[in-house]
Amino acid sequence: MSSLYILGRQPEIGIAELESLLGANNIKPIGTHAVLSSQDANHIPFSRLGGCVKVCKLLTQLPYTDWNKLITYLFSAAPQFLNYLPEGKLNLGISAYGFDVSPAKINASALQLKKIIKNAGKSVRIVPNVKNELNSAQVIHNKLTSKNGWELVLIKDKNQTILAQTVHVQDIEAYAARDQKRPKRDARVGMLPPKLAQIIVNMASTGNNRFGATVLDPFCGTGVVLQEAAIMGFSVYGTDIEPRMIEFSTENLNWLDETHEIGNFEWFVEEGDAMQVKWSRNFDFVAGETYLGRPLNSLPDEKTLQKIVSDCDHIHKRFLENIAKQIKPGVRLCLAVPAWKTNKGYTHLNVLDYLEKLGYTRQSFVHADSSRLIYHREGQTVGRELVVLTRK
Structure with missing residues (x-):
């Protein structure tokens, strides 16, 4: 060693x-x-x-x-x-x-x-x-x-x-600069930390994807995952259902190109609903933070929580069905999906229980427990569960 x-x-x-x-x-x-x-x-x-x-x-x-x-x-x-x-x-x-x-x-x-x-x-x-x-x-x-x-x-x-x-x-100062000096940020869609974006890309790309391989973020938001993947040397492709997010990602990636010496990187973003879009460009792996549900400052009552989980389940199921038809066997995905912290532990998406039926194998790890890969901070109700999948 x-x-x-x-x-x-x-x-x-x-x-x-x-x-x-x-x-x-x-x-x-x-x-x-x-x-x-x-x-x-x-x-x-x-x-x-x-x-x-x-x-x-x-x-x-x-x-x-x-x-x-x-x-x-x-x-x-x-x-x-x-x-x-x-x-x-x-x-x-x-x-x-x-x-x-x-x-x-x-x-x-x-x-x-x-x-x-x-x-x-x-x-x-x-x-x-x-x-x-x-x-x-x-x-x-x-x-x-x-x-x-x-x-x-x-x-x-x-x-x-x-x-x-x-x-x-x-380099904590470099992280802070990439996070806080970007021209466009939006707390309403969640503030994805650059460190977590790096982790998502690394867990999706493994060590085998060649320099210049293309990563797709189908929920690109303000472009944090795209930004961190570009710095690593990947070409980046992002889609989002909201036109405003495409504008934000575009401005942030232009800012990245102007302020960071990362060479000529290829990037493309366009509007698209992850549940039904036909992606127009080829990509090698998928990395992103999905829809986390409505923002919560505290744990809602059981009925409200189940409605939130159900809505998120619908979106994730439709997305996974849609992208399964457009990727080859062996393509790897790392998705940060919502997990809600309750008094009894975490409530997870139900769709995670039937991934095999949707055409995916959930990646397990030798040295880490997949069920414990939930990024959270003190006081947060909604954590981000890191789910690594391979298309069967």
Whole structure:
């Protein structure tokens, strides 16, 4: 295993994304928030991954998890690496995943390590921990992936510890810019985060689709999925039932072309009802967020919820029947469909129970539970269930 990925807020989704891109045989979940991969970290550009916050190079594996023993190891090992660093002050941070230690304990250990490094002749500055793990902003702002930066990552995995060093971190400012600086946004149709759009594209495309392959988003909205797919190097084709959404996607894709250096990418959007449209262009795979039902600020009563579910079921069934007639066996789809959080768990679309009858096989994952791939945030009533299908 040559690279290590630190997963985001919902690890199961990040695992499914990596399995889609790298293959089940090339990854191994570690602890609760990491994945080891036999593929080189540069095999997939890190900026393409929506479900991972850091990628690290593996330093060593230690056959114990006792914090004091781990820090003693760092005390003895750190000085020998100092000769490989350029002149100047070292910025040092520590992230601990899965350990029953406090941020105060980590900070105390870091200060001890600082003394040892200073005694070895190297000036060092410690990035203090507020939580056990440093977040992306801390890593970026303290330049911990630069030549004079170290973020040491310790991951508890059963009875052993993985020690790694962060080499890339999620570019939170780039995500914010792509999300907030687009000329057209519309909260009424839902604000699809660019990270989630990346995940949807990655789970639909797998690692096998060639550069320049065409992705269809049949519910393109303001064009977030199209935008992220274009940045990855895919040609993009979007349709939507609302003319206003086609105008928004057009303006946003023109903005992307003007503001991002992604080369000449091909894109086309047109009006079309996903339940009955005959798509006018060829495409290789399908990725998108479907109709999520009417916006909800709180859980409605049972009768109202069932009416919402029924309406969404009708649209999804008609869409799946329509597109099944227009795609070849083996074409893969990743759809973010609605799932409603109730006091008893999630209420799912009924159509998911008879996908086989509609001509689809639902993709299962070796390292992730398909039933747990629901993207949600605290307080949300409607989550997005990631459903990966293959045309039979």
